[in-house]
Amino acid sequence: MSRLSTLLRLEAAETQTVQDASLVGHFHLTERPLIFLPLNRSGTEATLLAVMFGDDPARPHLLVAPPNGRPTAFLEELADRILTHIDSFQNTERLPAKGGKPARERHTHAPQLLVANRKSIPYIQRLGRSLRFTDTPEGSDPARSVGRLGQWLTFFADHAEHPGSAFLLALTDLLTTRWITGQSSLEDEHLAALLAWIDPPPGTTGLSAAIEAENPQVPGPDGQLRRPAGPATDPSFDSLELDPLLTAYDEAAKEGNTAVMARLTDRLHTLLRNYLTPTWDDAWHALGLLRSLTPTQDSQRRWAADRDRFTAYRSYLADDGRPQPAKDDPVSAARRLARMELAQGAFNAHRALEDRFFMAERRTTGEALAGTVTDTDPHHTIPGARGPLLRPRLTLHTTDPVRLDIGSLLAGPHNPRVHLAVRAITPRDHGTDLLLEITTLTGTVKKPRTDSVPAVDDLLELTFAPEFFRRPPFPSRENTPWTHGGPQHNHPAAILETTEEPQP
Template identity: 75%
Template sequence: MSLLTTLLRLEAAETEQAQDASTIRHFHLTERPMVFLPLNRSGTEATPLAVMYGDDRSRPQLLVAPPRGRPTEFLDDLADGILTYIDSFQHTTERLPARGSRPARQRYTHAPQLLVANRKSVPYIERLGRALRFTETPEGTDPARSIGRLGQWLTFFAEHAEYPGSAFLPALTELLTSHWVTGQSPLEDEHLAALMAWIRPPAGTTGLHAALAAEDPQLRRPAGPATDPSFDTFELDPLLTAYDTAAEEGNTAAMTRHTDRLRDLLHTYLHPTWNDAWQALALLRSLPQTPDAHRRWDADRDRFTAYSTYLADDGRPQPIKDDAVSAARRLARLEQAQGAFEARRAMEDPFVMAERRTSGEALAGTVIDTDPHHTITGPSGRPLLRPRFTLHTTDPVRLDTGSLLAGPHNPRVHAAIRSITPRDGGTDLLLEITTLTGTVAKPKPDSVPAVEDHLFLTLAPEFFRQPPFPSRDDTPWTHGGPQHDHPAAALEAAEEAQP
């Protein structure tokens, strides 16, 4: 938690009202997302109790796992519902022209998006996908509509939820807390009803009192993936015990009656959170979306297209574990993406820029000197125009010489730090412009700030680059290569082909 967020949380606690943290949205919300609310059976890792899902607020779909036996029919119905939703995005494509070394290609014009209530639902979906993706497809059935294929897609969504900026599987509580800060703990913020009460309390009450009322287990229970302990003890367990007794006695009428009661009970449990989720979605839609969110969604559509193609061409499930090569490359991609994502957020959002200033990852300062005609000698021996300017700041500086900076005043202009000198209770940074400089004969003066200009700068997104890795052919077998026929290699190739 940053210093700025801590101060806002203290102010929210003092005023009993949520505080605005950001007025722009950094994640894309599709026109037709699917709200997905899973409940897990207590005491087991990934055994569903029920799921409420759908892409229409007025038509929630509720699936309830049987009290006894294997939930095959439940999973078949879930696979049919989710895969039908995914399939609806695999019919319309757009053609992207060749660009540089990248050939022309087709890309789906839209992509699916699953919205879950809270962060804990994301790893649950990952566990569920892992448990299902190796399920064998019965003979005579379509693998593309199978439980195993559902597991593969759930794994796909969960893996990309780890990718910074991806909007395939966002948690609503995470999106909301990036825009509003409450006076309760981050753990309490995971209760969607309480969080929404803080943000939009009923008229005549405060966020604190509205949240306390929303936390009443008799009114609204935290929906997913774990059930409320009091609900288990006083309502769910007695009903399941009664069902077991009826089953042992062979009383089919009682079994049917208890099954209907179970469905009604779980509908009553999940439906308030269903409404909260759609209210949260409407609230988030009211915020303007940043341009970079559109660009990241384009990258998500590329990944969706690539994975759909992989399933059609190969279709093998993701490995149980990454080999050493895949794990190293995946970690490097995530680190690079995290740095670039945070930098781009700072370029578009004053609140994020202010947060980064408190941590030394960004700074604000005044230009005190410029050298617009500074040159260096290029590799060919010819002079290259590299204008310089000096920025004085009183912010803490935790950046190194060589770091590449950019600012919202002109994001395409990058400036490398050439020296850092403490002076007069602050710091002087000598910065050298490396992009959009023009030539010695035809300089671009607009790239050089003027003396007394006040600038906000942070690490440029382009500063974060993935380190080079050897090919699988050059990797010893002890470290995962070469395995050209391994599904990890095909998935990795599809991932690295994205821009």
């Protein structure tokens, strides 16, 4: 947490009122996202007790696993409904060849899963891992199987680890990017309490509303209890309501009393519906608040990259269909790690260029800086293969902490397409002088572009240019030595290794 976020959190605690941290949305929100609220059985890693899901706030679907016995029918119905939603995204667009890339098809829309909190994301990953190797019964359609559901859940969960991807998002993460509360980050994972801070009832403060929301015995404004949003159930709910009902069901099953078992099953459905419905309503309330934010240009670019990945994976499933391996081979692991590290750097840079609050945060950590232009050389040139190249230079004086290296590529909100390379760093006068060289939009020696060169006394804010974060070259799989796990066969983990995000 940066100093700026800490100060705002202290301000929120002092005033008992949420503080604004941003006015833009850094993630694309689709017109028809799927809200997915899982509940897990106590003491098991990824065994669903129930799940409420849907893309219509007025029509939630609730599926409840049988109290005992095999959950085959439950999982098959869940797979059919989720895969029906995914398969509803059929329309494609034709993209022309560009920059050495051949023409290709891309889906115009893609599915998006929204969960209540951050803990639900690794749970979906574990659930996908436990289901994706499920055998398809003979005569059944593999495209509608439980194993295929596991593959798609793994796909969503894997991309949730990719910085900037919008396939699977936690609502608490999206809300805390926009608003800062006076409670701890751990307490912010309670969706009801977080919303109470952000949008308290009239006449109350965020703090008092959050305290009531965190008390599972105090009904909310609609008369319903605000339980923790899962995936784990509330311990008091387990001991006082769920466990006695399941115990009674087991006893009735031993006695073969089907009438009692049917009544207890109905009670279980009602109990879990009452448990999940408040979180369902909170999720759509949160989505409504988030839709008020203006989406950034980069969020649309990243969503286009997500649609490329969705198209590639869907094509893979149609052509091959093998599940993701239990773990990455060394080549895939190295490529995935590099891809995620560089994506994180580029995502942070884009956020800073489009969000003044995030730029201010990066200034406190030395990843961005502000300074005054003290000197310019708009006619500076460097040797080129066909003659001199125009590379204007300027000197920027800053009192911010500087944690840059020679060669770092910078950009600023004044014109993100203008890139400035760091050529020298000189401590001076209780600050630092940076010698910067403009490398883009310079024009030529005969026709220079003066609008790319700032004037003396101009104030600039700069951070790393997103284009500074480029994937290092990797040998092909065929040329990877056996000491590093190659050569490898093609498998789902390798599909995205050559997928590059479109540049603005």
